[in-house]
Amino acid sequence: MVTPFSASAIVFLPLCGTNVAGLRFRTQDLKTKKHHIPVVDRTPLEPPPVVVVVVGPPKVGKSTLIRCLIKNSTRQKLVEIRGPVTIVSGKKRRLTIIECGCDINTMIDLAKVADLVLMLIDASFGFEMETFEFLNICQIHGFPKIMGVLTHLDTLKNNKQLKKTKKRLKHRFWTEVYQGAKLFYLSGMVHGEYQKQEIHNLGRFISVMKFRPLTWQTSHPYVLADRMEDLTNPEDVRVNPKCDRKVSLYGYLRGAYLKNKSQIHIPGVGDFTVSDVAFLPDPCALPDHQKKRSLNEKEKLIYAPLSGVGGLVYDKDAVYIDLGGSHARQEREEEARPNHELVQSLISAHSTIDAKMASSRVSLFMDSKPLGTEDVENETLFTVPKEEKKMDTRTGRMRRKAVFEDEDGEDGESEEEEEEEEMSMDENGEESDSEEEEEARGEQGGQDLLGQELVLRTCKRLRKATAQATPGELPAFADSDDDLEMSSGDEREAVLEEHMEDAAGEGQTSEEEGGGLVEDSDTEESSGENVPESQAQRIGNKDPELKSMTEEEDVEGLLKEEEDYKEASDFSVDTAGALKWKEDLTQKAAEAFLRQQQSAPSLRKLIYGTVAEDEEDEGKAGGELGGLFRVSRPDKESKRKADALDCSKFPVEAPKDWDLDEVMDSIRDCFVTGNWEADKDAAKLLKDDELYGDFEDLETGTVHKGRPDDQGDEAGSGEEKEAGGGKGTEEAEEKQQQQRMDKKRKLKEMFDAEYDEGDATYFDDLKGEMLRQAQLNRAEFEDQDDETRVQYEGFRPGMYIRVEIEGVPCELVLNFDPHYPVILGGLGNTEGNVGYVQMRLKKHRWYKKILKTRDPLILSLGWRRFQTIPMYYIEDHNGRHRLLKYTPQHMHCGASFWGPITPQGTGCLAIQSVSGTTPDFRIAATGVVLDLDKSIKVVKKLKLIGFPFKIYKNTAFIKGMFTSVLEVARFEGAALRTVSGIRGQIKKALRTPEGAFRATFEDKLLMSDIVFMRTWYPVSLPTFYNPVTSLLKPVGEKDSWTGMKTTGQLRREKGIRLKQNKDSLYKIAALLTALGTVHKHKLKKAKANHRQQVKEHLKVKQKEEEAKLKRQKEAKKKLYRIIGQREKKRQKSSLKGSAGRE
């Protein structure tokens, strides 16, 4: 069919002006709609596994799906899945899959840590309450990616019905999540598993999925623990089985950086302070970078210690081997094939890690003692039998207890350490000799060789080396400490000398041992007349030596630097003597160099102390200060400093003589009038080198030869200038030409870029800034080893960490159920404290009841779940917070409660009970934190009532409102009102009667008027904060936590009827009497009416009667008359007849 207006015709229709504007407006709108506030991208380079939460009502196929997913990516079949399972699903993607039951506690906890939610929906049944509840929880705690999965589709036989169901469910799902949310269909089962192709597709989808950062998750560190060990001293447990436990929890760190000693919250348990954190080698590492497209079998790792899979398990001070053990046997009874697979996979997994171990050393310890394969093997040999023992006692649990850790844990370790120390002390001399020799050789031979040697060393030696290195470092620390004291007392020179003496001493020892090294320094000594300088070099040489034991990567760089410095000082020595101040400069250079070498690490040590030492001390002082913190400054110093004057000024100890030219010259370049750097100097940029020609020669000469790398630009320019001015060859000319051209081009490019980006918006700028910051964040600590890095940044997300916590309730260990997730949620600085929290709250529209003020309510806020007593209020237009008895039906209201300090803007949800399941929707209300404070200002209305006892014109004396003159005085000038609406004001108190006062009104009162005053009374909020400790409940009863009950519940349980206050009844009584009177009156009226009516009726009746009688009479009369007449007639006729007959 052809229509008169074709599409093309419409296109060419002229658009009217408003339409164009409208269109532009719309496009612009759409464009800006896509903008998000740019945030700094803080995702780590090696991200932690993605948390995939599989959620759905019971019997929907969650476990089957997990099993299939695991099988899809690892070729392993887990019979029983407990706790999180971590798998490598792709080259760059790892997954931690965890199942979420229907317990609302679990749902809340997992919604907070989920990156991706697989929401299983039984298509044959449709949506269930759990699904909606979980969606709502997700919405409140940051919306993770949600993917729907429809199962049980094979139960729908009819094709049409199937299509219809799919469509219906899809649209409902879309309205809940977002339009176009992904919904997967798992069409049917084959041998108790989903179809392979579908699972494969699902896996692919998950592997390529992108996630957006969620506010709460990115600002808080958290760990989804996949393993727990009890570290309590067994003796303590024996003496008191209920004693507080010390546990270590393991898992990937996610979210933000975790600092040691910070506070954490374990939902379902409570708040704790981390007593120790250590990072461990990744048990389920991503494959090394390869160009292959797919993973090979060895790289398809799986790690699920709670389910008893994972092969080798490393710990801080132990290694566990999982041999299948009791589980394998159990499985064999059940199924033959999976067991075989499992064992095979275990063996293969073992070899993988083993191979990796062989290729690279891993540092298991906090103090970076690198561990080789040999060591691991030793330890494993040592540990295995003990573990077996424990297995027997602990059958049924998938993670077997580490016996040896408990028994030998602390004692054994310390013994070992002691032994080591002794050994190292004994062998110190020899060891150091040989090592330094090695070192020296390495230096001579080349830096690469050194690195190799270090790598090839056996771990025993390495350990000794570190042991040796630490005592070497300690005196340096002490020295430098003195340093500061001296320098603060202004004796730089003296300090320097002292240093040099020390250094000389050290150097001599090293001279005897390291031949090659000393030769070097000797030659320099002889060439240069500056003794301290060469010593400085020696120190410099020695420093990296010590360091190299632990940080091989740094060695090369350090050595390079050192060489550079050598050259620099060489040169300065050569040229010394030309000027007086220059000699001073060489001295200074040496000084600076020395300080750079010596004090760079030592300033850090000076400020923070050595970490290892710190920890030891902490251990000692543990009992005194609760084992948490200690002042890190040495005692002697503290005594002197403790009571000094608290002043922030930094006085100048040794004022220089600023009248001298040399001294003045030392800061000349700090001013704009001084010389500029090559890249900034306008004069130099213009190539106006004639002016400063002779100076340049001197400067560039020094700098150029000293540090060619750093001063590249300057040196280059200097060189070029030299070439240009001195030789004036053609080549140089050409070069200059070339450079000029380059510069021109660059300038043009810059201009173009600026011109083109004329419409660069604020948004773009902001984005660029964020990007720069992200790059800086990544680059800043990249070159440092993990040990140091951890100290600066804290543990970074993506690390596999072990968190030690003390004082954990024993129930957590005794009643541990791996099906319930243990989450360690890091808290911010003040977030461990409690205070009054104000929220904006709304009753959930699907919740059937309204909420009552002062009824206990369970809130989920931040990481926490807790019970508290909220009070609802509404903000009046003047900012007053007026108490409400109940939440409004369809409106937001405020809620105040005593609870944990949580950042503003955090979402919160409320439930009335976490125990059991109710058919109704469980989420009672949702809200957001607005304000945190240590006091509240919620008020409720209070009406004071009084009665007039004397009335003049507009003045009345009121009594009964107050009890004393003082009270009246407090309320002078307050507004009054009568019930009838006359307004007035309190004027002054009267002597008698007590509490009476004079008041004026706008009109004359009546004696019968009641006067009242509206006041606002501050409400006190009960400071009740009760964390939900659902994880501490016995196994199987974890969903039965009940906290404080409402009075209504209690009354119902105990069968107590509500006792009513008689005063509360007055209104009804009055009403009843009023109603009674009205009723009586009505009745009376009705009666009277009735009587009247009856009377009238009777009257009418009587009249009618009379009329009737009359009529009857009349009729009778008529009748009689007629009868009489007839009689007469008859008589007459008879008379006639008789007469006639007769």
Place this chain on the structure above:
Amino acid sequence: MASHSHSLNYVGCNFLRQRLVLSTLSGRPVKIRKIRAKDDNPGLRDFEANFIRLIDKITNGSRIEINQTGTTLYYQPGLLCGGSLEHDCSPSRSIGYYLESLLCLAPFMKQSLRIVLRGVTNDQVDPSVDVLKATALPLLKIFGIDGEELELKITRRGMPPKGGGEVVFVCPVKKAVKPVQFTDPGKIKRIRGVAYSVRVSPQIANRIVDSARSILNKFLPDIYIYTDHMKGTSSGKSPGFGLSLVAETTNGAFLSAELVSNPQGEGVAVLPEDLGTDCAKLLLEEIYRGGCVDSTNQSLVLLLMTLGQQDVSKVLLGTLSPYRIEFLRHLRSYFQVMFKIEMKPSDEERKGGEKVLMTCVGTGFSNLSKTIK
């Protein structure tokens, strides 16, 4: 709650301000024992008590317990509330003593702080309000704490020993602090200063200016030193004079120096000329130390870096004073933040002493007191 278990313990009265300020910001209680326990006059001094009172004023719900002798102090911080306040500072320390701490706390209040501080504005011990005004406020601006409200106004000058000065400090509230990278101080482009004199001849200020200029003119032509002679009620209760100098660099770093005459009745009389030249030399010393932040504000910058977002902040500083070193230790114990400290030797000879490059990752601090609507 675990709030009791993580309190910090210290000994001695030194660094009291740091400890209380950090405690307030981190929310961790602090216990300080043996405050001048061996002293003839044990316990807290009046200015310290005054400081604690000030802290109490600007916070809500903090608990302060002091034992009978005043040698032990327990402080459990509340939340910073701010608002419009007045405070009479103790005349034994200058307002700078109090203001330094307020500068650290003011951006993190519930309502923007507007406080009138009365007392000694300039003395020889603490940084004066002039210096703080010229150096600390621009520093706050770098961290994103700006706005029209950020202001420090000296309405009256009061010299020791009697004081009588008055300062109005207004600071806006911020939710979070920006990370900064401030590693290049640039070059000094101008020097400004204030020569003030109260209850002495107004000519003294001019004499100070002349002598100070005579030194500084050798380096830079752009020097302007204001003379500020206050009279009547705005001149406080004691006579005195002084000079504060501030050097501004091309990249917005401010370096300062100051000198005040001896208080009335103490020490020998100081010649204004000497004071001017000495102060100018002090400024040169400060320039020699260098860095992007002058030595009085080092702790402020370190604190704000610590309180930044979870991003890397970098600042180049001059020599670290012992006070800052202690501050760094405190930062570690309160916030578990450790700075990466790199020494930057002065590679060029004519740019002053060695510098220290401080790098840290912020704690992701957010202002928990601020109300959102």
